[in-house]
Structure formats: structure tokens, C-alpha cells
Amino acid sequence: MTDVHSKKTRSYNMSMIRSKDTKPEIMVRKFLFGNGFRYKLHDKMLPGTPDLRPCFPEI
Numbered sequence: 001m002t003d004v005h006s007k008k009t010r011s012y013n014m015s016m017i018r019s020k021d022t023k024p025e026i027m028v029r030k031f032l033f034g035n036g037f038r039y040k041l042h043d044k045m046l047p048g049t050p051d052l053r054p055c056f057p058e059i
Helices: 007-015 023-034
Strands: 039-041 052-054
Touching: 023 039, 023 052
Parallel strands: none
Antiparallel strands: 039 052
């Protein structure tokens, strides 16, 4: 399958795609934090580096 965009156009398109701090992600984070939930962002210890990881208090 051939690409319909030139290399320069494809590079520009891909550079505009954000992987962190998107508007829906920030809205969810503000909601969770406001309701008392604590979390860690983009934890590299987990497979796939999820956006949010719950953070439980240590007892």
C-alpha cells in the first residue's frame, strides 16, 4: 500500500498528533483529582505506559 502524502506532509501530520496532555485526558484528571483520587502520570514501569495509574496511600 502506498502512502498518499509526501514524506514532508506525513512528518508534519504526525508531529501534530499529541500523545500526552490532551484535552480529554486533562478533563478526566481534573475530575478525578477534584473528587479526591490520586494518580501517577505515564508510569513507565507498567506495560504500554498508561496515561493514569491509581496511587493508593501506604499504610
